[in-house]
Amino acid sequence: MSGNDASKSLRMLAPVLQVWAEQGEWEISLRLLETLQGLGHRPDAPTVTTVLRSMGKASQWARAVELLDSLWQSGEEPHLRCYNSAIYIQAGATQWMQALQLLERMHQRGVQPKTSSYNLALRACSSGGQWQEALHLLSSMGSHGIMPNSGTQRAVDLTADPLQ
Numbered sequence: 001m002s003g004n005d006a007s008k009s010l011r012m013l014a015p016v017l018q019v020w021a022e023q024g025e026w027e028i029s030l031r032l033l034e035t036l037q038g039l040g041h042r043p044d045a046p047t048v049t050t051v052l053r054s055m056g057k058a059s060q061w062a063r064a065v066e067l068l069d070s071l072w073q074s075g076e077e078p079h080l081r082c083y084n085s086a087i088y089i090q091a092g093a094t095q096w097m098q099a100l101q102l103l104e105r106m107h108q109r110g111v112q113p114k115t116s117s118y119n120l121a122l123r124a125c126s127s128g129g130q131w132q133e134a135l136h137l138l139s140s141m142g143s144h145g146i147m148p149n150s151g152t153q154r155a156v157d158l159t160a161d162p163l164q
Helices: 003-022 026-038 045-057 061-073 080-092 096-108 115-127 131-143 150-160
Strands: none
Touching: 003 026, 003 045, 026 045, 026 061, 045 061, 045 080, 061 080, 061 096, 080 096, 080 115, 096 115, 096 131, 115 131, 115 150, 131 150
């Protein structure tokens, strides 16, 4: 199959994958994504993010991390949007340590986190009651050239007062 044909196939199947994901059928959408990869298709960030969101709705936070790892092991570096989606899932599942590990992986693998990445990790710390980790993360933002914004302030406020 030529590169152009593969691209057309992926564009045609991506909406099918999205429908399964939106219906909460994360397993089917993940299998379809894996099948596409097995056929030599490189999934784009929106497609992977759709699968990750579906996994998040089903509380499949560990599988979300496995998906990112499998993409990386197959030679594909997950996009910033994919990492952010996975960190978001970790925050929702109070998996603050996993969120921090994903942020660290981004640095290690050369994916430049954005302020939004840090804000999501801060929210994970907040949801896990880890205010010391949140303060450490906040202080590390500057050393990585990341500027806090209003979302950062909100995440820090939630960490300081989880009843807000």
